[in-house]
Amino acid sequence: MKSLCLVTVGVLAMTLLIASISLLVAHVFQTVVDLQVKQGTVLKNGTETFEAWEDPPPPVYMQFYFFNVTNPLEVLQGATPLVEEIGPYTYR
Structure with missing residues (x-):
């Protein structure tokens, strides 16, 4: 014990x-x-953060493409889908 x-x-x-x-x-x-x-x-002169703030990098753009199925009922019955490209939608 x-x-x-x-x-x-x-x-x-x-x-x-x-x-x-x-x-x-x-x-x-x-x-x-x-x-x-x-x-x-x-934000102090000579620091990396100050330089990035003073001269920012080039803007980043994002592009999105979407595809619209134009024959959804036929696809449900087994047909090949017909798609239409929509876009680009560009965001900064």
Whole structure:
């Protein structure tokens, strides 16, 4: 009985130790990430963020094409679909 209590206390102590170390590491990691984000987002002359803000990269355009089935009832009966291209719809 005494050895069972010792094993139980040992397992419980190890579990608490692992949980507290995990929480400590998570807190330190979050602090480091927050610090890096704060340092990286400052608009100050000479920083990479300032240069990207001052001279933004060329705009990105996304184009989408859609296809409209012009004979849906015939397709349901086994015919080959006839499609009509619609687009491009361009977004910036």
